[in-house]
Amino acid sequence: MPHLGTVSVTDSLTTASQDELKVAFFAAVVLSVVLPRIPYGRKVLYPFALLATWAHELGHGIAAILMGGRFTKLEVYPNLGGTAYSSGVRNSFGRAFVSAGGLLGPAFVGGLIIIAGSREETAPFVLAAVAISVLISVVLVLRNQFGLLAMSAIGITLALLAWRGPELGRLLIAQLIGIQFCLASWGTLDYMFTKNFVRGGQVINSDTQNISEELILPYWFWGGCIAGISALILASSFYIAWVRPEFAPPS
Numbered sequence: 125m126p127h128l129g130t131v132s133v134t135d136s137l138t139t140a141s142q143d144e145l146k147v148a149f150f151a152a153v154v155l156s157v158v159l160p161r162i163p164y165g166r167k168v169l170y171p172f173a174l175l176a177t178w179a180h181e182l183g184h185g186i187a188a189i190l191m192g193g194r195f196t197k198l199e200v201y202p203n204l205g206g207t208a209y210s211s212g213v214r215n216s217f218g219r220a221f222v223s224a225g226g227l228l229g230p231a232f233v234g235g236l237i238i239i240a241g242s243r244e245e246t247a248p249f250v251l252a253a254v255a256i257s258v259l260i261s262v263v264l265v266l267r268n269q270f271g272l273l274a275m276s277a278i279g280i281t282l283a284l285l286a287w288r289g290p291e292l293g294r295l296l297i298a299q300l301i302g303i304q305f306c307l308a309s310w311g312t313l314d315y316m317f318t319k320n321f322v323r324g325g326q327v328i329n330s331d332t333q334n335i336s337e338e339l340i341l342p343y344w345f346w347g348g349c350i351a352g353i354s355a356l357i358l359a360s361s362f363y364i365a366w367v368r369p370e371f372a373p374p375s
Contacts, residue, residue: 146366152300153358156307166204171278172300175258176308177206178275179230182261184208187225191218198261200271205323220338223331224350227309227316231354234305235361241298242365244291250298251289255282306358309350316347 159165166173178200185195188210200206208226213219241250258279266272285294309316319333332343332350 149299149303149362149366152296152303153307156300156303157310169304170204171281172304173204174200174274175254175278175301176230176304177204178258178261178271178278179233179305180226180308181206181208182257182265183229184222184226185210185265187222187229188213190225191221193218193222195265197267198265198271199268200266200275201268202270202274206271216338220335223334223338224346227331227350228353230305230308231357234302234308235357237302237305238299238358238361239365241295241302244295247291247295247298248286248289251282251286251294251301254301255279255286258282302361303358306354306361309354316350317344319343 156169159168178198181198181200185198185208188195188208191213193210193212196209196211198206198208210222213222237250237254241247256279258275262272262276262279266275282297285297289297315321315330316332318330320327320329322328329337330343332346335346336343
C-alpha cells in the first residue's frame with residue numbers, strides 16, 4: 125500500500141543542512157567584510173586573505189598576457205600585499221585592462237567557485253583546481269621567499285583537503301574561498317578609493333588611479349564600479365548556487 129504524505133528522514137536532513145549552509149554562507153560574507161576592518165580581524169582569515177592577494181596579483185598577470193604582454197613574476201608579502209611584474213602592454217585600454225584584471229578577475233573566478241563548489245560531489249574538484257593553480261604559479265611565476273613558502277603550504281593543504289577532507293568541510297572551504305575572491309576588492313576599499321600609497325619609500329598609484337590615468341573619470345568612480353560589480357557577482361552566484369535550485373522542478 126502506498127504511503128501518502130510521508131517525508132523521509134534523508135529529505136529532512138538534506139533540507140536542514142541546506143538551510144544551515146545558507147546561514148554559514150551569509151556569516152562568511154559578513155566576516156569577510158567586517159574582519160578586515162577591525163583590529164586583528166585579518167589574522168582570523170589570514171590564509172584566505174593571502175589566497176585572495178595571490179588571486180589579485182595573478183589577475184594582473186593573466187590580464188597582461190591577454191593584452192599581448194608578458195607576465196614575468198609574482199610576489200606575495202606577509203602584510204597581504206603583493207606585486208605582479210608585467211611588460212609589453214602598449215595601449216591605454218590594455219594597461220587599464222591589466223589594472224582592472226587584479227580587481228575584477230578574482231571576483232569572476234570567485235563566482236564560478238561558489239557555483240561549482242556548492243555541491244558535496246563537486247567541491248573536491250574545485251579545491252583541487254585551486255590547489256593545482258596555486259602550485260603551478262609557485263613553479264612558474266612566484267619568486268619571493270615568503271610567497272613561495274606560504275603559497276606552497278596553501279596549495280598542498282588544499283590538495284590534501286580535496287583528497288581526504290570531510291565532505292561538508294570541503295564544501296564550506298570552497299564557498300569561503302569563492303566569497304573571499306568576490307569580496308577581495310571590498311576588503312581593500314581604502315585602497316580602491318585611494319589615489320596612491322607609499323611602499324618602500326616610493327609613492328605608487330593604486331589600480332583605480334592607473335585606470336583613471338589610462339581612460340577617463342576619477343579613480344573613485346572606477347573604485348565604485350568595481351565594488352558594485354564584485355557585489356553583483358557575489359549575489360548572482362549565491363542565487364544560482366543556493367536559491368534557484370530550490371525552485372527547480374523535481375527530477
